[in-house]
Amino acid sequence: MKTPGDTGFAFPEWAYKPESSPGSRQIQLWHFILELLRKEEYHDVIAWQGDYGEFVIKDPDEVARLWGARKCKPQMNYDKLSRALRYYYNKRILHKTKGKRFTYKFNFNKLVLVNYPFIDMGSTGGSVPQSAPPVPTGAGTHFRFPPSTPSEVLSPNEDLRSPGGMFSSVGRRMARGSVSDCSDGTSVNSEIEEGNTGAGEERGERAVSGGGGAGGGAGYRSIIHPRLSHETLFRMYGGPGNPAGHPGSRGHTGHRIHPEPLSPFPVSPLPGPGGASLLAPPLSPALSMTPTSHLPYTPSPTLSPMLGSHFSFNPEDMKRYLQAHTQSVYNYGLSPRAFLQYPNIVIPQPHRPAADKAGLTAERGAAERATTAGGGERGGDRHHHPPLAHSTHHHPHLPHSAHPHSHSHPIHHPLHLGEEPPHMSPFKFKLQPPPLGRKQREGQSQSKPRQSSLSSGSGSGSMSSTSGLGSSLSFGSDLSSASGSGLISASSSTQSLNSAGLPKIKVEPISDIESEEEVEVTDISDEDPDERDEEFELFSPRHFRASNHHHHHHHVNGTATTQHQPHPDEDLDEDVFKAPAPPPPGLMPFFTSQHTQSNAHRGLSALKSEPPEPAESSTSPSQMASAGAPQTKCIPLKLRFKRRWSEDQRMEASQEESDDKKVRPEEERERQRQSNGQMEMEEDGTGSGEGDSPPPLAYEGSIATPLASHSRASAELHRATAQLSLENKDC
């Protein structure tokens, strides 16, 4: 069967397709929507509003018209367009915000991650639930993926054109000419074109093409959140101090960690230029990749460019990446899941950001024109965001190739990355308290299951985002996972990696862990496991979960155990993408720690990583479940399901879940209804694949692979990832 493994982490095709074949690919609706959203000009017709990633189509007809123009489908109307949008539900690109007319919400997890794996949404808000992007009203702010600016900077070579540009470039393109083709041209392009805020950028059309390979690893930009950003960024790029870093800097100051009330996205205001916002280095999709999902489309080998090479990561890159993540984890309590992928790597200790700030330049700002708009919008929200300026001129330039680092940390062996011994100690992650937010939200939500919600306290119908959430998301699940401690010695990475030595990661357990777990467990059962998961898709658990689910849960006796597994398919789907990698044994434990463990445990067990200590054992949910698992059992399945559903629906945002339909609706449902107990079964086939043994990871190979491949791969990746070009020419 497909082992996802082999593909490894391919993203769902849809995610990058556009990029992959820029020319040919037609623009996708979501790209288009984003494009419109990012232009203030169109605020009258469509704008960010409300929660993270939520946008409202203020003028459906106009949007449809524009879309139709873009696609040369004069017959387009909102009804059709909306149908297309509805298809995104399954893809999880969007959700409908119920109750609000013409309001939809992006699931950035999927989108962003997909496109920019590196971005850590998590870091950001840690909290950002999923969609975080844009700040709602703020014009400048939005999240422009690609800051318009600098794109060039980075990629002179081009591969990436996109980083900076993904959208921006796209937009630009569209605007420029591409759109025009439609005869009627409804002005679309023109409109779009002009709009761009980004005036600053003109960017010369990018010379994109080229593929110059030169870049080597260089230039990726990552999208990072402000929080991480600096450091991370720097790391990624190389020296902090260097120019490269500077561009983006946004955050100086303490960065806005706290999101403004309005903007969910902590980051949102990316600094334009330098901020770089969000781009992710193409490196490894794997890591973050989480995303995807279930799509029916499995990752076909075909698609990804990378396939051939798989992903090869340059060790360096990986390292950086890891560092970044680590850092984020460390700092923000993100889940470590990322690391799974690279068992061998030792993660350097994250440094605390404190210092980094220095580097940042400030954003500057300003450009937003937003002010004017007022009339149209609904009023309420608006921006308060800091203006961003595009600093066009000073581009940060980055060294694309020039990272100082590149050589600086040469990696001897790919595997060896972790030269520095990670300090074990520090690595515990205790998460800092999450900024807040999500939990509250969750709480609310939990309390009120969707529909009923009204009653609950929210009082006002919308809890709307801002208010409550601050920034963080719920770490709940994540946390737990994160917090877990584990000691791992990667004993064997199955892979060949360790040739030299494997780095081991050791995590020290934090005392509270257990408690957490327990709590978690409890919670889960009670509350809603799903929710958590969902929320975090990004970070966490899913990976683990996915695979595990099926297995260990089983009906353990009635107890459904942690997850209910209502939708097996879902899991599967996700598995496909997310779980793909068999967790490296060694690591697993690490991650596993909490609930993770449970998941992990399946894999691990096979592998036999170190067993958690006895004490811990208690923690693992699975065990608990099996053991006594009182938790779950208490709740009737139906209830759980019900809950789940309700939540599901209610959480539009949350995303996932709905999969079942797509895949095999019928079966699933039945199962759900009937047995909760066993639905998993099937899955396991998948999951287990063959045994637990994880399929070989793609990256492995790559990693192992010498640089050569990597360069190529990276280029491809970059390209793919980076650019979303939307060309439309074809009408």
Place this chain on the structure above:
DNA sequence: CCCGGAAGTA
């Protein structure tokens, strides 16, 4: 308005 199946197109 919104949903989603079904069929068709490229």
Place this chain on the structure above:
DNA sequence: TACTTCCGGG
């Protein structure tokens, strides 16, 4: 694959 078109149903 990603819609586009049509459409019945809520």
